[in-house]
Ligand SMILES: Nc1ncnc2c1ncn2[C@@H]1O[C@H](COP(=O)(O)OP(=O)(O)OP(=O)(O)O)[C@@H](O)[C@H]1O
């Protein structure tokens with residue numbers, strides 16, 4: 001129980017397709033996810049981030065290398081490692097409350113009273129008390145993301161894996177969600193893996209940031225983020241945050257140049273990273 005590393009990926013490779021046109025998407029990737037920390041994984045679009053998420057969650061198995069969760073090999077999906085996806089997975093015909101209790105009810109692993117109390121508390125935590133009995137379509141984008149979080153958190157997973165959960169939200173809602181999520185993580189210790197293509201989001205949320213190479217994805221750099229807690233978005237303008245950003249940008253720039261050598265697409269790619277600067 002005391003081991004600090006919850007998940008260990010050791011030299012993991014994964015490819016898709018038949019022999020003749022097999023494409024390696026993840027190559028010799030090694031990383032550890034520390035208990036009660038937020039590990040952000042940042043990498044360019046299409047580099048293999050969701051493939052890594054699928055491997056972590058046991059939806060896919062590695063071709064080579066090993067993945068362990070709490071010392072045991074990951075051989076398939078488990079309620080100990082749950083994923084929150086970019087697209088909402090809320091069921092439109094169920095209310096917020098019904099969506100939150102859906103998983104545990106299906107598994108029948110929680111007494112009814114306990115489940116009801118836990119669900120109401122979770123809905124309160126994500127600030128949706130007044131929207132407990134509303135349907136997803138009656139919620140704003142940000143509220144849907146929070147309902148999604150409640151739905152995952154009620155299962156008390158050992159590791160929460162988030163695959164670009166705030167992608168697609170408008171800039172203002174995205175910032176509000178970042179702040180909300182920051183608070184949530186600081187109030188209750190959790191082990192999180194947060195995948196994003198936004199460098200600033202990674203830096204402000206994380207205890208450590210894993211910078212991926214371009215496809216095939218492997219670890220290019222591991223940065224410890226020593227910004228104080230509690231954090232707020234203003235800290236992104238601090239010299240320390242600026243230095244993290246500059247350093248990671250340099251690496252991402254190199255990766256961009258590698259993949260777009262000879263084209264001018266690399267400037268579009270970089271623009272995506274500097275947009276919020
Ligand atoms: N099941 C699959 N079968 C074949 N190819 C796949 C499969 N899953 C992913 N790929 C390929 O792996 C590469 C990386 O995809 P992945 O979705 O992991 O990237 P990503 O970094 O999450 O991208 P995005 O930024 O669009 O979310 C892509 O070239 C994709 O075509």
Ligand SMILES: [Mg+2]
Pocket residue numbers: 049050051163
């Ligand atoms: Mg993806």
